[in-house]
Amino acid sequence: MDGYAGKMAYADLSAGTVTIKPTPPELKKLYIGGRGFGIRLLTDMVDPKIEPLSEKNVLVYAAGPLTGTGIPLGSRYEVSTVSPLTGTAMSANSGGVFGWKMKKAGFDAIVITGKSKKPVYLLLDNGKAELRDAAHLWGKTTGQTTDALEEELKDKSVRVSCIGPAGEKLVLFACIINERTRAAGRGGVGAVMGSKNLKAIAARGDLPLKVADEAQLALVKERVKKKIEENGIDKALHNFGTAVLVNIINENYVLPTRNFQTAHFPDAENVSGETMAKTILKRPKGCYACIVQCGRVCEFDDEKGEGPEYEPIWAFGPDCGINDLKMVARANNICNEYGLDAISAPATIACLMEMAEKGYIKHPIRFGDAKGMLKLVEQIAKREEIGDELAEGSFRFATKYGHPELSMSSKKQELPAYDPRGIQGYGLATATSVRGGDHVYGYMISPEILGAPEKLDPFVTTGKAQWVKTFQDLTSAIDASGMCLFTSFALGPEDYADLLSATTGMKITAAELLKVGERIWNLQKLYNIKRGFGRKDDTLPARLLNEPLKEGAPAGQVWRREEMLDEYYTLRGWDREGTPTKEKQKELGLA
């Protein structure tokens, strides 16, 4: 099959060896790549009873067949592992150029097992792979690490995916950063990398990537390019980045503010994409083969960096009661340099702010204290003072001080930038997410707030279960393909199926694509069940179920779980506890 590099590297860090094997055809057929590869390999290889930060955990890097083949927005790779933050089968997605380089270096996936005695990095180099000493890189930030490897390898074309000090210190929400600013952000994948003493993966090469039907692929590429350009989203994303969402979410009264105490931030305009474009934005930037370019290169005062994206803006901004865009951008840059998830870090700080204001903990931080917030970000990354406790995430922190209800998390992962009380279907999607609190495993904001592909009433629960299931399955398949999720605002399942068919020669239909997505979703679910998850975990913080919103159109509403959950389980072919039935497992080839 084409579209694949054809090989996978298995790095055994305990033994200090790397073995290269062909990418199995059955894996391609049933799981496509990316998240599919990662979750299948992970769930096959890792005993559900292990501790995520033990050497028995596995870290899988995997690109998809559409990664790096010149398809617009085909740039993504996934990192899969058992999450130390949530305990779920986790995958985190990143863009940039690294995924393409990994394939040009000759590899569809990298499977990392064991633990090295000393810090090492893995070099992927034109079909070869070797472990190298990384003692000189340990302690360095992600930018310093990337600079040092470019210098050491005397090659500016090398692309580096690495951890920063937060990953080394095993911060439970440490991320992995490639090209200095692109993040496989969520779930603590960086902590797992750190636990293995693996500092970085560097990829270089120029091996050919073949596609099955070049003429057909050219036609489909032109079609999807036209759809992306014509639906209008690209212009807003190009001009304002993902931060263009700040105002529309706020105007809908669903922008969580001060740790979800309210859902409207009066100063939202100050931290909006529109304000960024007029002030600190230097230029837009895209990932490999991107025609949208939603990335932001920002410069001001003595500060240079990329981002902040919508989620960190919300989390460091309204969720912490801060209206200063420059301070938000500084905090985001610290996260990139130290390798911290820029959702969980600020959301954990917001939790501390509420606890401190309510007197549940003695600490000087208060909502709106931007300088104090910056200090806390560094303390978390270095595990210094209270940062050592915050590095365990908001749920463990709040529980330690007797107030777990103030952690705005699901399955111990901090929730993203939308209040489910005013967006019922989104609430179901994030509560049932198989990786924990999340927005990109089924982005219901699109139909419920943005009106794409059609406008759904966000206050209504009827019919949402089917939408959530479809979005979750489709997203799983997109994450397997290597495409950017943002294409889903313009493209439908048939477009991805046509791209995959022309690229790989597999002749996949839209229905088969969704079936692959459903298979991945159920595999993650089954693994989570083995780790003790069940119906009780498919929920959201009590505040969101019991404390009605007070302002704007959604005033008086709570998130109504029980109106949707049973229907969702039934549609999925799961029993009342949320366990896939034997029939469903058999249908998906998982029994």
Place this chain on the structure above:
Amino acid sequence: MTDTRNHISVTVKSFATLREVMDAQISVDLPQGATIRSLFAELNGRYQGLGGLIFAGPDTLRDFVNILKNGRNVEFLGRLDTHLDDGDLIALFPPLAGG
């Protein structure tokens, strides 16, 4: 506030690329009984190019355009016939994405 016996005043906010053709925030006086439709009749007179960004046809919004009245999408109120009251806040959004 205006004389609510004959007229109402609404605040209109625009966002993202719509600010290329209209002000970010304005106050608009309209007759009693005004709707979203009559609001746009007024706005289209003031701002050249706005209608083309909002409407695909005389009674049809462009795909993914969102109009909120006091935080509620007019799609779930009365669409273009949504009634306006004095003091209402109308927010206009072009097609947006992100996450």
